[in-house]
Amino acid sequence: MSNFVWCHGPSCHKSHTQDRIRGVKGSKVLRTKKIKQVNTEHVNFYNYFCSQGCYNDFAHKYVREVIAIAPRTEALETPINVTKEQATGWSGHTYMETKITTVDNNGG
Numbered sequence: 001m002s003n004f005v006w007c008h009g010p011s012c013h014k015s016h017t018q019d020r021i022r023g024v025k026g027s028k029v030l031r032t033k034k035i036k037q038v039n040t041e042h043v044n045f046y047n048y049f050c051s052q053g054c055y056n057d058f059a060h061k062y063v064r065e066v067i068a069i070a071p072r073t074e075a076l077e078t079p080i081n082v083t084k085e086q087a088t089g090w091s092g093h094t095y096m097e098t099k100i101t102t103v104d105n106n107g108g
């Protein structure tokens, strides 16, 4: 028994590629691509979409539903330290470089 899912791209079956053609002469169709499920331990979007284009089509069509899964109602912040350090460029000239380092509030 084969383990596969159909591509979730809403327009996958409209792409004019030879590997989507199915059926016999006179009643041919373009069919949604099958995606073989090989690595189900490390699932990513390629388990559900045949291409970046199909993923983008899905994301654009269902963006409101996707955002509703984890809505961002306020800005997130990362504590940092900002320092200026003198650095040397490729031609030997010196300049001031802004360094940003993350402050670890949990580990001490």
Ligand SMILES: [Zn+2]
Pocket (backbone or CB within 6 Å): 007, 008, 009, 012, 033, 049, 050, 051, 054
């Ligand atoms: Zn697809």
